[in-house]
Amino acid sequence: MLEQCPMCGAGTRLIRHGFYSRYALFKDHCYLLDICRYLCRSCKKTLSLLPWMLLPRFQNTRDSVLGSLRNFLTNKPILLCRQLVSFYHHRFFKNIPAIITALREMEWTPLPGDEKQRAIKIVDRLLITTPCDSTSSGQYANRILTNFMAKSFYHPTTSL
Structure with missing residues (x-):
């Protein structure tokens, strides 16, 4: 669980806010991954933590x-x-x-x-x-x- 919001810097815990699906292409395989979304209680913005193997966008x-x-x-x-x-x-x-x-x-x-x-x-x-x-x-x-x-x-x- 995240302890601090990277956008506003608030020390409040971020809460889980659902998932979204994302494709990952590796060699000749296509994988559908579920990425967890988090919500900051302070600034009300959502963010996603991508696994190390994925690049944003x-x-x-x-x-x-x-x-x-x-x-x-x-x-x-x-x-x-x-x-x-x-x-x-x-x-x-x-x-x-x-x-x-x-x-x-x-x-x-x-x-x-x-x-x-x-x-x-x-x-x-x-x-x-x-x-x-x-x-x-x-x-x-x-x-x-x-x-x-x-x-x-x-x-x-x-x-x-």
């Missing part, structure tokens, strides 16, 4: 995305359609600076200078990375490594 599992990226970068056969792999490739390369920052926060070894070799090494690292709870900076690095395919890691500022 992606049907393919984390390992499928990383595996297809690795195969694309090493010129090996890819099981996904070329448009999807191209989308993953562009999104991943756009997020590489944030991923490198997160890896430095976790005191990871230096990366090669060649862009393609650097990307392959990052994909290999993400394949063995597991979630962890630590300091606030470690939590930020963990959030980036968990959501490495996010559209953006920063919230846009609103002007009044």
Whole structure:
């Protein structure tokens, strides 16, 4: 059970608020998973906790995305359609600076200078990375490594 709301920071316990079904695609199998929803008593917002293997807003599992990226970068056969792999490739390369920052926060070894070799090494690292709870900076690095395919890691500022 969650002890604190990640949206408002209230220390009230979150309560279960139903489930929703979600597809997960891994290799040539399709799985239908039930994801638990939680409700914050303070701000009345709901949130879902995804298992580590799922990426937010992606049907393919984390390992499928990383595996297809690795195969694309090493010129090996890819099981996904070329448009999807191209989308993953562009999104991943756009997020590489944030991923490198997160890896430095976790005191990871230096990366090669060649862009393609650097990307392959990052994909290999993400394949063995597991979630962890630590300091606030470690939590930020963990959030980036968990959501490495996010559209953006920063919230846009609103002007009044």
